[in-house]
Amino acid sequence: MSTSREGDRDRDEEGRARNARPRDGLGRPLPHGAAGVDRQPEGVVRTAAQSVAEAQALLDAGRPFHAHEVFEDAWKSGPESERGLWRALAQTAVGLTHAARGNATGGARLLRRGADGLVEWQGEGQGAGQGDAPAGLDTAGLVRWAQELAGEVERSAEAVDAAAVAPRLT
Structure with a gap:
């Protein structure tokens, strides 16, 4: 993404506001010129299996913000029938x-919201709704993971180690 500076805002080629500042592993903006982690490219079209593999690698590395961007790409580019699944992820x-x-x-709220969206994707006999999810x-x-982690986060109110508590997607 190339950026131009108009006033104090970073913008992409189409003039949309985009924050070009480097980010840390949890997606927090760092000062311009600071060393950050590589950002996930936006708008990448992947198969469901590729999305799951890429997101799992990022989750395992303690980079859930970046995994969210992979899921967001799948949500925006995948079949309409699967958008709720990818949004929940x-x-x-x-x-x-x-x-x-x-x-x-915020963590507990979003974990529960995501879990609620995933319920309809549970396989037959596990819940009502869409049925088996793609890519295993x-x-x-x-x-279960999201609901349990939401409860733990609320009880402890301490930051978690994202890599240590990352879910297994398959």
Whole structure:
């Protein structure tokens, strides 16, 4: 993404506001010129399996903010019938991001919102709704993980280690 500076705002080629500042591993903006982590490219079209593999690697590395961007790409580019699934996964990743940043309230809220969205994707016999999720996603396990982590985050109100508590997506 190339940027131009108009006033104090970073903008992309189309003139939309974009923050070009480097970011840390949890997606927090750093001062211009600081060393940050590589950002996820936006708008990448992947298969469901590629999205899951990429997101899992980022979650395992303690980078849930970046995993959320992978899920967001899948949400925006995937089949209409799967958008709710990818949106729910993005919400759980953002919930983990907030929990890792020490925002217990926001983290728990987004983890629960994501879990609620995943319930309809649980396989037959595990919940009502869409049925089996693509790419071997373990939606029942992800629902349990998100609900349990939300409760732990609220009870402790301490920042979590994102890599240590990252879910297994499949």
